Amino acid sequence: MGALERDPHLHQRGRLRRLERGAAAVRAAHGQLIAAPEKFAAPYFGEEYTAYARELLFAADALLLGRKTYEIFAPVWPNMEEIEGEYAVRMNTLPKYVASRTLTDADLTWNATVINGDVAKEVARLKEQPGGNILKFGTGELSRTLLENKLVDELHLWM
Template sequence: MRKLIESTFMSIDGVISSAEKWSAPYWDEEYSAYARELLFASDALLLGRETYEGFARSWPRLESVEGDYAVRMNTLPKYVASRTLTEATWNATIIKGDVPDEVAKLKQQPGQNILKFGTGELDTTLLEHRLVDEYHLWICPVVAGSGGRLLDGIDTTHLKLVKTTTFASGVVVLTYTPGDASQGR
């Protein structure tokens, strides 16, 4: 069974929106190596509509700059959860209808991990249906001050910390798996 991996940038005050505006100063060699490891351990991407549209506009132009990372981003199959998207042109399949059921089916297929980028309504759906196997939360040493926060409105959900990765830039990646408070620490 494939694992669904969530990779999300957030500020120390929990903001996830407009991460490209405040996370870019921390994109260094350690960041790139970690991101590369996640991407190359995956053979499919799961995206919401907004993330898909943003990536589809930028990644095809980045191959000359980003090399094999961009080639990998561009060639991996993408699954896009959307109620409004009618056409996908960037090597993507639109998931309409019962997103949790379709994602569960994707996870049952043979292959590597499914890497999920972006944040929003899809995160809530995936968490509520217990479909995420690992969360990689990239905490950037910045206070964003305002903006959307990861999983606002979700009921109390316990996770288990399985790994902490600290970069010289001050970024800390916290890796969690689903857990529960009754499990020993």
């Protein structure tokens, strides 16, 4: 394991675990949150990053996304299996829970279920179910809600 994985100040990604486990993903650069990592992060996506991202994804058995992250991921990941292999297959086959005030289940096409209403209560209910980790990608209001309600067990930052 390299320095990036050992130093908790350099690596933050949250994991919402079921029962005692759980995850949230945040990327930061130069002290600022970056909303579009594909625009800045490619040079940092080396072997260490890839191995760690794979470890987190394959330890999860569900994904938690906010509406904006879902809307960014859903049209892209189904087309990535040929390029990204098993990682994309795993990303595409995991069930996804999407926190949104505006989307409905009918709007979701990527193996996803909408969470509306009391998101904190619903995520707490999901965490009580047996299974592996719930991995959360993205930043923003959903992250804030999860942190305020003490629903994130691990937080890993990529900087």
